[in-house]
Amino acid sequence: MIKYAGFIIILLFGIGLGLWIGQQRVAKTQANVGLNERKPLYYRHPMNPKITSPTPAKDEMGMDYLPVYAEDQNLPEAKPKSGRILYYRHPMGAPDTSPGPKKDEMGMDYVPVYETEPEPSGQIRISPEKIQKLGVTTETVAKRTLTRSIRALGSIQADERRVHAVTLKFEGWIQHLYVNATGQAVKRGQPLLEIYSPELVTAQQEYLIARQGKQALRQASAQARGTAEQLAENALQRLHYWDIAPAQLQHLQTLEKPLDTLPLTAPVNGVVLEKPAVEGMRFMPGELLFRIADLSTVWLLADVFEQDIGGVRQGQAVQVHIDAYPERLFSGKVDFIYPTLATATRTVQVRIELPNDKGLLKPGLYGSVALAAPAEKDARLAVPDSAVIxxxxxxxxxxxxxxxxxxxxxxxLGRQADGYREVxxxxEAGDEVVTRANFLIDAESNLKSALDSFGGYDADASQAVPEAQPGGR
Known part of the structure; x- marks a missing residue:
């Protein structure tokens, strides 16, 4: 009897277990059928929920429309945002904002950003106390007429067109030296030295003989008179070719006797730059005795960088500051732009002509040049140089x-002009840009971006000192 009772209990347990397993399979089958029967009500635009379609579709960027199911319509509505609107941001996440409502290039409305919302990625918030401590300053972006100033360094040089070499075309000796120091100022026609030359004495004698023969043949035939005149003319012309001054030739004709020594005079007003001549020395034809420069006008040779040479024009007005005279300003003009570029310094040499009536500009002095490039005709959007990182x-x-x-x-950015850069x-005009302490703010912005990638950043919390926890390390 006990054996039958145990068998009946086991049988009933097996039947109950089978019924439970069957019910689970039926419930799972019904769930799968319900899931398969779930159909979307419609499809909406992935970026603009107001645009819908009854069938699957793609937007203008090739993205699939999103299905909307019946249970999605029963979701609780999002709590409307409140607070002051700071600005409007691009709906696609582009780095573009607007102070007022606006539409993007696809016709989508810009999204308002409220005061209570977290900072968008890339932006940083700094407290007024910290702004004051950093000394942050801003400037409004506006259109400006850009006047570009070109600055360069250079040195004073003698005008090559006003430098004269004093030489002689015959051999001789220096009997006496009147100008015997380099740097000495001379006047045109002033005697520089006294010379003796056997060749010069012989040439004078030949001229006097030819002149006397001309006078003796006054009564002779026309052919003889012509020959005598030609000899006298050739002898006189030879003295002209040797640069004998007309006054000395007049003196020779008056005395009718050769001069043992003749003075050599200065050809121009100027300053003696070189004086190889020494009293008593012998000189040969063409040998340099003096080098005299007229410094009433001088050159300033300035080195202009290649990126600025396009703004330099011949005849352009120039302002020059000479280190030796910091309180004075000299005016000149661009006389010549050299056709070659120095590859070592990437500069082009510009020759500037400066008047030097008072003799203040001495060769070798250094100076800085300021050239005003032509101003732009139209105003252009510009920001200060200090605002650009x-x-x-x-x-x-x-x-x-x-x-x-x-x-x-x-x-x-475009061209640069007097502390501003063309944008x-x-x-846009009216934007506020930081002109001071921008490197510090940019560094903090980069730190924020780095911390955001590790799971968020709270500007206020990052500056707070964490409290010690009991038992913590």
Whole structure:
């Protein structure tokens, strides 16, 4: 009897277990059938929920429309955001914002950013106390007439066209030296030295003989008179070719006797740059005795960098500061632009002509040059040089989105002029850019981006000192 009772219990347990397993399979089958029967109500635009389609579709960028199911319609509505709107950001996440409502290039509305929302990626918020401590200053981006100034360094040189070499065309000796020091100022016609030359004495005698023969043959035939006149003319012309002054020739004709020595006079007003002549020395034809420079006008040879040479024009007005006279300003003009570039310094030499009536500009003095390039006809959008952070691969500025909120922004820049850079792309008139302490803000922005990649960043919490926990290390 006990054996049958045990068998009946085992049988009933097996039947109950079988029924339970069957019910589980039926429930799973029904769930799968319900899941397979779940159908979307419609399909919506992946970026703009207001655009829908009854069938699957793709947007203009090739993205699939998202299905919307019946249970999605019963989700609780998001709590509307409140607070003051700081600005409007691009709906696609592009680094573009607007102070007022705006639509993007696809017609989508810009998304408002509220005061209570967390900072968007790339932006950083700094407290007013920290802004004051850093000394942050900003400037409004505006259009300006860019006047570019080109600056260069150079040195004073003698005008090569006013340098004269004093030489003689015959052999002789220096009997007496009147100008015997380098740097001495001389006047045109002033005697420089007294010379003796056997060749010169012989040439004078030949002239006097020819002149006397001409006078003796006054009553002779026309052919004889012509020959005598030709000999006298040739002898006189020879003395002219030797640069004998007309006054000395007149003296020779008056005395009718050769001069043992003749003075050599200065050809121009100027300063003696070189004086190889020494009293008593013998000189040969063409040997340099003096080098005299007229310094009433001098050159300043300035080295202009190749990126600035396009703004230099011949005849352009120039302002020159000479180190020796810091209180004076000299004016000149561009006389010549040399046709070659110095590859070692990447500069082109520019010759500037300066008047030197008072003799203050001495060869060898250093000076700085300021050339005013032609101003642009139209005003152009520009930012201060100090606002630009140049990493070598890109140029960025820090935009002030609102009080205490900053964001790095890439820009494309043009020419540079007197502390400002032309903005070709990336900014609009009225934007506020940081002009001081921008490197510090940019460093903090980079730190924020780095910490964001590790799971978030709280500017206020990052500056707080964590409290010690009991038993902690």
């Amino acid at each position: 140049d990493s070598g691969t890109r140029r960025i500025v820090l935009l002030q989105r609102s009080e205490g909120r900053f964001e790095p922004h890439a820009v494309k 070709l792309e990336g900014l």
